[in-house]
Amino acid sequence: MIFYLLGLLSYYKIRNKPVPASICLLFFGVVVIPPGTTLYLLLNKHWTFQALAFAGGLFCWTFIEYAVHRFWLHRKNNKQYHTTDHFNHHHNPGQIFTSHIKRLVIAASSLLAIWCSIFLSHYLFMPAGILSGYAVYGYTHVWLHKPWATKWLPHLQKFHMRHHCGETEKCFGVTFTWWDKLFNTSGTIERNISEKVKEVYLGNTKQKLIA
Numbered sequence: 024m025i026f027y028l029l030g031l032l033s034y035y036k037i038r039n040k041p042v043p044a045s046i047c048l049l050f051f052g053v054v055v056i057p058p059g060t061t062l063y064l065l066l067n068k069h070w071t072f073q074a075l076a077f078a079g080g081l082f083c084w085t086f087i088e089y090a091v092h093r094f095w096l097h098r099k100n101n102k103q104y105h106t107t108d109h110f111n112h113h114h115n116p117g118q119i120f121t122s123h124i125k126r127l128v129i130a131a132s133s134l135l136a137i138w139c140s141i142f143l144s145h146y147l148f149m150p151a152g153i154l155s156g157y158a159v160y161g162y163t164h165v166w167l168h169k170p171w172a173t174k175w176l177p178h179l180q181k182f183h184m185r186h187h188c189g190e191t192e193k194c195f196g197v198t199f200t201w202w203d204k205l206f207n208t209s210g211t212i213e214r215n216i217s218e219k220v221k222e223v224y225l226g227n228t229k230q231k232l233i234a
């Protein structure tokens with residue numbers, strides 16, 4: 024099955040088309056369900072399996088982040104798209120609509136989930152990993168719109184900048200770029216983004232982007 028799916032992914036790569044949602048989901052299911060089930064059966068045997076379950080949760084988050092951004096926030100048939108927070112963020116990248124309080128609550132919840140996984144039930148390690156991924160995403164997205172990320176997170180910032188500046192249907196990953204590469208939405212051409220557009224991306228000017 025996995026080889027069949029890898030063959031399909033290569034087909035889309037050769038045709039230079041984005042992999043459709045159904046194949047993305049199927050691929051994720053095939054990659055995650057067998058090892059996930061095995062881990063759950065071994066979870067109470069050794070701490071290594073618990074650490075793997077947490078890492079598995081973080082990995083699952085990267086797919087959720089990619090899939091929600093590409094298939095939900097940018098869904099084609101959304102007539103209300105121009106009224107969504109996501110559209111507004113594209114239009115005005117300096118403004119991020121998740122508040123500091125919400126980010127803090129998510130981060131605190133992920134710490135609580137880790138505590139519950141250690142002291143109450145090891146079966147919570149995977150959900151705790153997903154929640155932690157969500158918390159990391161919240162902060163990473165804010166950082167990618169800061170000027171200092173050019174030095175500290177150059178690759179990720181460039182990638183996210185491309186999503187904001189002319190390649191809205193590409194570069195959906197925020198914390199990791201691997202799903203875009205696998206599902207052929209990372210693009211191939213490195214565009215030169217003008218200094219003026221970069222200033223809008225960083226929120227240093229009141230001007231807005233055409234989303």
Ligand SMILES: [Zn+2]
Pocket residue numbers: 092096097109113186
């Ligand atoms: Zn977007």
Ligand SMILES: [Zn+2]
Pocket residue numbers: 112116164168183187
């Ligand atoms: Zn952004």
